[in-house]
Amino acid sequence: MENRRIFIKRCLVGCAVGCLTMAAPGLSASVNAKLPQNPISKRNPQRALVIWYSQTGHTRRIGRIIRHAWEKAGLAVDGADYREIDKSTLSNYDLIAIGTPVHYMDVPVNLRDWIKTLPRIEGTSVAAYVTFGGKGNGQHNTACGLLELMTEKGGAAAGTGLFGNMSTFAPTWSAGNAARILAFKDRPNEKTYQQARAFADSILATVAAGRTQQIEREFGLESLMGIVPQIGLTKLMITNHHIDKSICIKCGTCLKKCPVGAIDLPAGSVDYQLCIACIGCVNNCPTQAMKMNFIGKPVYGFKEFLKRNSIEIAEPAELNL
Helix, strand or coil, rough: CCCCCHHHHHHHHHHHHHHHHHHHHCCHHHEEECCCCCCCCCCCCEEEEEEEECCCCCHHHHHHHHHHHHHCCCCEEEEHHHHCCCCHHHHHHHHHEEEECCCCCCCCHHHHHHHHHHCCCCCCCEEEEEEEEECCCCCCHHHHHHHHHHHHHCCCCEEEEEEEECCHHHHHHCCCCHHHHHCCCCCCCHHHHHHHHHHHHHHHHHHCEEEEEEEEEEEHHHHHHCCCCCCCHHHHHHHHEECCCCCCCCHHHHHHCCCCCCCCCCEEECCCCCCCCCCCHHCCCCCCCCEEEEECCEECHHHHHHCCCCCCCCCHHHHHC
């Protein structure tokens, strides 16, 4: 059985190709759409903020590297998951980095909705980074989309970064396609971390020079696939999504990780309508009490996948201090 990405692509590729043909026959996948730029207001930032949305730790790890690099450069830096950020404090910062995993080839809907509620950050330099599993899909446009959302709030685009890791889409390995994930079992690795450090340094250099990055989305087949309701299609393949109360320890991890409040812990239920199929609840449950079937196959989480395959993610040296 194929994983979610391949399954959806094969089901809908005819539709996407048809749309591409009707929209612009012969269109190259390298066509870009450029957006307006906001100028940087402060070329010598003193205070910075690193924001991340992280479900299994990959995006958080990159964010912490960026934070460390900026602290090493002499900045006062705060960092946290977006759900822990006091929105009213954003105007206190000269520089912001925000990161997310690629979610169905786009910025996760929960993070997008949160950004829309932020106050204006006129002239604040903003960098966006994304993490993605395996070869990935849509990572460039996701980073551009995240940066675009922040510039719509008045931020000055300072750059984008893309960082690969193992996929954390649990239905893939649960359905017997572990090899697809294990091909990238060494990621993130030291090369990834060096790229993150270099990205952090490059953002400081860009800001100091007063430059801004032109946001350029790529348009092609992947872009058209991005308009397909992939979350809804994935949810059609999910059944038996609930909490097994006989082994649940009521630690609240699933509540903390669910970005849309879809979990009712006392009832042991998950609101199907609210759920965005991020798989965070399954990936992080310490006892595997969060149950889910994907096309009839029982799903087990990322922590259990690492355990079964004797994988230990190497932490960057600066985070072990």
